Structures are given as structure tokens and as C-alpha cells.
Amino acid sequence: MRGSGSAELVRAALAAGRLARLPVTGSGMLPALADGTVVVEPVEFDQICSGEVVAYQRGERIVVHRVVARRPDHLLTAGDNLPLYDPPVPRTAVLGRVPQVAVRAPGGLRAPAVGGPPVPLPDGxxxxxxxxxxxxxxxxxxxxxxxxxxxxxxxxxxxxxxxxxxxxxxxxxxxxxxxxxxxxxxxxxxxxxxxxxxxxxxxxxxxxxxxxxxxxxxxxxxxxxxxxxxxxxxxxxxxxxxxxxxxxxxxxxxxxxxxxxxxxxxxxxxxxxxxxxxxxxxxxxxxxxxxxxxxxxxxxxx
Structure with missing residues (x-):
């Protein structure tokens, strides 16, 4: 999901300990999150957990995606409804956490199929x-x-x-x-x-x-x-x-x-x-x- 509005204004509000409201659009977080407004709360980078949803800055845009993993200096994130991971999110790009979206494993992350039949290949x-x-x-x-x-x-x-x-x-x-x-x-x-x-x-x-x-x-x-x-x-x-x-x-x-x-x-x-x-x-x-x-x-x- 993409958020509209100034990332700097959102960052300033969160730095002051306030909540920020962010309009979001797109299908990348369906069905967990549809078009509308989300609340972003301040959070320390080291308090972010896998399965939570965060807002972060990518260029001039704000992205609202789920955390797959946290590394010492960046997050691995993805949209629940997207086939590709985002590029690594530096800790300096993280704006805050979106608490209204349920914490769960990101869409598509599951144990791989093991021992299933090969895909049919009639023509190779x-x-x-x-x-x-x-x-x-x-x-x-x-x-x-x-x-x-x-x-x-x-x-x-x-x-x-x-x-x-x-x-x-x-x-x-x-x-x-x-x-x-x-x-x-x-x-x-x-x-x-x-x-x-x-x-x-x-x-x-x-x-x-x-x-x-x-x-x-x-x-x-x-x-x-x-x-x-x-x-x-x-x-x-x-x-x-x-x-x-x-x-x-x-x-x-x-x-x-x-x-x-x-x-x-x-x-x-x-x-x-x-x-x-x-x-x-x-x-x-x-x-x-x-x-x-x-x-x-x-x-x-x-």
C-alpha cells in the first residue's frame, strides 16, 4: 500500500510522540488492509517484530507493508498481496508501526511443498x-x-x-x-x-x-x-x-x-x-x- 502525504510531516509528528494518520491506496496489502486511512504510531527500531506492519519512506513515497524479518540495520518487508519482497528497508527509513492491522505471517510465507508431484509438463x-x-x-x-x-x-x-x-x-x-x-x-x-x-x-x-x-x-x-x-x-x-x-x-x-x-x-x-x-x-x-x-x-x- 502507498501512503499519500509528506513523509517529513509524518516523521515530525511521530518524533514528537504523537500518532499520525496516513491515507493509503493500492492492493498490495489486501485483504488485511484496503484503501482508507491508517494510524501510525512511534516505535523504536529494535522493538519491531516480524509479522507487524510498518510505514516507511521510499524516495518521495510512504509504503505500508508487513515485516518479514528484522536485521541489525534494516528490515525485510513485503506486501501481503505482492509476489516480490521490497528492497531492504534501512532503519533510518522506518517511520512507525501500524497497530490496527493484525500481526501475522506475511502473505505467501509458508513452508514449501515437499514431496508433492512434479508439475505436469506435457510439452517439456x-x-x-x-x-x-x-x-x-x-x-x-x-x-x-x-x-x-x-x-x-x-x-x-x-x-x-x-x-x-x-x-x-x-x-x-x-x-x-x-x-x-x-x-x-x-x-x-x-x-x-x-x-x-x-x-x-x-x-x-x-x-x-x-x-x-x-x-x-x-x-x-x-x-x-x-x-x-x-x-x-x-x-x-x-x-x-x-x-x-x-x-x-x-x-x-x-x-x-x-x-x-x-x-x-x-x-x-x-x-x-x-x-x-x-x-x-x-x-x-x-x-x-x-x-x-x-x-x-x-x-x-x-
Missing amino acids: VTLWLAGAAARAVPETDHQLPVPGVRRRGAGIRVRHLAAGSALPERVRRALDALDALGGVTVGISPAAVRPVDDLRTGLGSRSRPARPAHRLDIVLGCRFGDPAAVADAGPAGPAGEPGPAAPDEVTPVIAPDEVDHHLRTGPPLSETGPASAIRIILAALGVPPLPGFPEPVLGGAS
Whole structure:
């Protein structure tokens, strides 16, 4: 949820020990919080607990999201109804706590599915690599011995998205083309709330029920956020902005809704190299590793 009004006025009121009223809009905290006005109370950073809702400043905006974890110098937060974590929230950005919203585990944070059947893959799966991932891992084809998949020619492919280009517009057009084919597209992101083990469950959610995949396209090497605001880390991933780089070295920043689902292959906001990510994805699908890709260690992927 986004709050309107001056963050400095809110900060000044809270610093004086008063409550602040903040109009909020958006769907990021549904169903716990709808459009309306919230009360923000002063709170010491070290008194904030996981599951509580806080207001914090991001640029010129105020964000009202739930705390996933508290670290010594920052918070990990997410909207209950959003597929991606926020960038780490520095303690200096925290404005206050929103006590009127019930304390609970953030939406989407739950134990990963373990031992479930692999997602149906009647036509196999394609791993689409962009940016640095495309430069690090070669294209390949491989048979896909997934239990229950009997279609002849079913296999797994590794392909470079938009001919290996890291240009965001070309990648976006390539994703549009994939969507037109009617499959399920999954974006791999360190900021994703859901773990890669959810590939085993058919990728159901509150808003998007599980369905068999005519095809499964998995995209690695993109960041997911607001392409028009690259300078604002937004929900794209961990803190730290990329330095100047040539166009072919820039990681594509793609709008989150360009893919159907977001999953992560490591701990929240932790980068996983493309080769390791591929090994972890195949293990989650119940697929033996590709030649040259040894078995991954899955601890910490949930």
C-alpha cells in the first residue's frame, strides 16, 4: 500500500510522540488492509517484530507493508498481496508501526511443498536466459525423464531470450511472444516471496488457480520492477544499484506482470548464479541434472 502525504510531516509528528494518520491506496496489502486511512504510531527500531506492519519512506513515497524479518540495520518487508519482497528497508527509513492491522505471517510465507508431484509438463520446459545468465550458460537440448510425462519428444531446453540481448524492450517483446503461446511463464528472482519448490504444486495462488501447463517457460537473468524507474530499486531485488555499464551488460528490468509467477532459488534477496539456479530448478521439477550440471545443494532454497 502507498501512503499519500509528506513523509517529513509524518516523521515530525511521530518524533514528537504523537500518532499520525496516513491515507493509503493500492492492493498490495489486501485483504488485511484496503484503501482508507491508517494510524501510525512511534516505535523504536529494535522493538519491531516480524509479522507487524510498518510505514516507511521510499524516495518521495510512504509504503505500508508487513515485516518479514528484522536485521541489525534494516528490515525485510513485503506486501501481503505482492509476489516480490521490497528492497531492504534501512532503519533510518522506518517511520512507525501500524497497530490496527493484525500481526501475522506475511502473505505467501509458508513452508514449501515437499514431496508433492512434479508439475505436469506435457510439452517439456524451456529455460530462457537473459543478460549475464545468457552469457554464462550455453543453449542446449536434453530429454526430460519426468515421471508421468510420456509424450514423445518431451524435453528440456536452455535458450537465450531475445538472442541473448539484455535490452529490456527486446526482452519484453520476447516475453509477450511467450505469453501468446498460452503457457505458464515463471520469473526467477531473488526478490520472489515464493520458493522454487512451488514448481511442484502447479503454481496455484489466491488469484491464479493451479492449472496443467501446456508449456512451462522459466525466465532467468531479469530484474522485476518498474522499467521507468530503474534508479529506484523498487521491488526488483536486493539493495545496491548497478554502476555504469554497456547496454549488453545491463540486467533487463521487466515489469512484474510480464510473467505469471515469481519464484526464488535461494534465500530471500540472495543472488544465485545461473548455473546453480538451473540445477536447483531441475531438482525442484524432479528432473535429473543436465550433462555438466551436478546435483545442487538445496538447503536454504525455501
